[in-house]
Amino acid sequence: MKNHHTVKINFKGGIISPGELMDILNIASQWGVKQVRFGLRQQLLIDVEGGLVDKLAANLDALDIIYEIDKDDHPNIVSSYPAEEVFINNTWLGEGVYKDILDELDHNPKLKINISDSNQSFTPLLTGNINWVASPSVPHFWHLFIRFPKTNSVFEWNEMVYTNDVSNLSKEIESIIYRFPDQFIDKEIVNGEKLFSLIKTDQFITKPVSGKMVLPDFNLPYYEGLNRHNNKYWLGVYRRSEMFPVAFLKNLCRLCLDTKVGQLCSTPWKSVIIKGIEETDKQLWGDLLDKHQINMRHPANELNFQVQDNDYAARKLKNYLVQKLNTFDARTFGVCIGIKTQKKSEIFSSILIRRKPLFELFGKEIFHVYDILCAKDFNPNERTGTIFISNISRLHLASELQKAVLWFYKNRNKKILPSQLT
Template identity: 55%
Template sequence: MLTGNINWVAAPDDTNYWYLFIRFPKTNIVYEWKDLVSTNDLAGMSLLIEETILKDPGSFYDNEQANGDALYEKVKNGPFKTKLVTQPLSLPAFNLPYYEGLNRYQNKYWLGIYRRDELFSIKFLLEVCQLCIESGIEQICSTSWKSILIKDIEEKYRKDWNYLLDKHQINVRHAANELNFQVEDNSFRALQLKNHLVKYLNDDDTRTFGVCVGIKTRRKSEVFSSILVRRRPLIPLGKLGLFYVYDILCAKDYNPNERTDFVYSSSNPKFVLAEQLRRAVLSYYEHGRQI
């Protein structure tokens, strides 16, 4: 849930207010904001927080000592409608969402579109926008899995959306093993590693239901996951390195909303990594059985 640097979570007892969680850039520090913020002020508050962090990078950017209270003091007097948090938000247990396909809910449909290379052509996106306008859909959503989501599709427009998918050869039935992965933004190396691991899991017919697997190839990048595969050089040479190996780390209780709890396996060469990941997935299910 807390995949970004500025994370808004709807208040369960007041639909017009939101909890705010700050994950300071390039760190694992998460700070729960002291105020609930009105829906109409989310954009303005987000902009002010972003500007404040970037104006003082020494305090708030890539700093493991980043102080959430100090950021709050700098922002709290902004022209926003807020009210004090009376009790901390209890985050729900993590459930990996299904975010692909044309699916019915009530009397309408939602469409989730995922691309293996995480790229959408401009021509396709323009046609998506045009069809949204023609069918009265006011927004296109994005997800942390780098997919897009269109909601409120009426039955009479279903064939138009299917035709658009046919026209652009968009597959909306990828294997669950593939949909469970999170990778860094704009990282061809991470995508290559993901494809390598997915192929092994598919060939082995490994069950990965409910597991969120992350891939991290850059120092200080932030990846949301139950199980994290981290690439690192055995011999660092400044920004470069020699002889890369892989660590497998697990979040506390395998909950992606929590921080890393333990190292499952370290310094793995690539040729054994996929099997080690498969075993880590089995440990996830064993943990679930014991709860």
């Protein structure tokens, strides 16, 4: 937006205190902010008029709230905690373990850190630089995947790490990577073993990995609406525009505080989830949605898109494609569709739409075309690099995307690559 600045506030693991969020929203509304957003890494994004951003920042400073303006030098720590007890069952990784790890990660990391249960596909496992994935069979031990900065190189360490060492080893890895950027940052080939040879790993509790971890199949749950879980309810709120009215979120925070709901969660789908709603309070939450005209039950082919933050062109393209898919009456269940417009960015997707210029003139991109790529086995936690079709125009993009989705359904259980098709 012209003459606007974006203030970013991280909530570690996507866990948000209603009281703290209320304080932030009060400051934002004081300086004319009517709507806020949540980002792919579960952070809060506030767009502020240029002349007011310093005043808003001064108010945040007075409350000791950490923020960044128009930059992301310290990416948020992503976690699968929002899915805990809602989409994840039969796992050793509970609320207490998440919060212990997040509390111990008391530095302000410059690398992206993901903390994920292996028994879920709601949140991405490997979109971070330091990716911790809970062992499905050994309680309190974690598999470790390193995606080196500004590369497509992912290294799986051959040791699992004990829960209590996740924080300290994360700090050590970041320290080594930035100490030797010529070896580990923006390189086509990176030696993961070299990284760990520079770390005194004997100071951490580890176990050998018997073999490469099998990543879970992707199955995106329907993440909005007021839903029953055991003897309580959870509420998921998605906004087509990505914008949440400040007035609505203020009332949501008040209701959390009044009904003793101690937290809400932001998700990598730019939505929010409130867990632990009592049966006796269900009507109050319905009334809140009615009061602010918050729509529920969007079509699945809209909910399964991943779009970069602060990218108006990608969001506009998403809306265009959703309309076209609805016109086709297309089914997209089980597919995560990503849109990528920037180089060296990571988008969680089964099927990726990559925009690129047909040519450049004096540094300006001229006439965009699109590639459609597919992740290995259509699992968005795998690498997205197999090209389905290249260099298509926007006019033909929706129909080719539909073909890619149909190909997914036809071959999802065969696990073959496009090049193997005849």
